[in-house]
Amino acid sequence: xxxxxxxxxxxxxxxxxxxxxxxxxxxxxxxxxxxxxxxxxxxxxxxxxxxxxxxxxxxxxxxxxxxxxxxxxxxxxxxxxxxxxxxxxxxxxxxxxxxxxxxxxxxxxxxxxxxxxxxxxxxxxxxxxxxxxxxxxxxxxxxxxxxxxxxxx
Numbered sequence: 001x002x003x004x005x006x007x008x009x010x011x012x013x014x015x016x017x018x019x020x021x022x023x024x025x026x027x028x029x030x031x032x033x034x035x036x037x038x039x040x041x042x043x044x045x046x047x048x049x050x051x052x053x054x055x056x057x058x059x060x061x062x063x064x065x066x067x068x069x070x071x072x073x074x075x076x077x078x079x080x081x082x083x084x085x086x087x088x089x090x091x092x093x094x095x096x097x098x099x100x101x102x103x104x105x106x107x108x109x110x111x112x113x114x115x116x117x118x119x120x121x122x123x124x125x126x127x128x129x130x131x132x133x134x135x136x137x138x139x140x141x142x143x144x145x146x147x148x149x150x151x152x153x
Contacts, residue, residue, distance in 0.1 A: 026119060
């Protein structure tokens with residue numbers, strides 16, 4: 001994404017079950033630190049059980065040895081899309097398309113902080129709390145996660 005002060009890069013991690021963007025991070029650099037900081041946020045907020053799966057494309061940031069070690073040390077397993085097959089990671093591709101079409105393309109950001117504040121509002125307040133998904137019985141990700149389970153009914 002572009003700002004008046006230069007390009008920015010967004011990393012995000014989604015809980016595939018609820019389609020919730022559980023963590024995201026914005027940076028001036030598209031490097032391992034971008035995805036690492038995003039993953040650390042996700043691990044802090046979600047505290048996944050051992051054996052959780054991290055699926056991504058085979059980009060250099062996601063295949064970097066330090067990033068792979070962080071996943072492994074946190075009890076996760078890696079899964080990768082086949083090269084040149086974006087449909088293998090369709091949920092994240094759809095998320096980034098939504099962010100681009102519904103937020104980024106509609107705004108011009110003067111600075112990093114302005115872009116960060118706008119993305120925070122869009123992802124945390126609109127995408128996770130208000131945006132309905134047909135795959136979630138037309139609930140938002142937050143509504144879907146907070147619904148009573150069948151066992152509790």
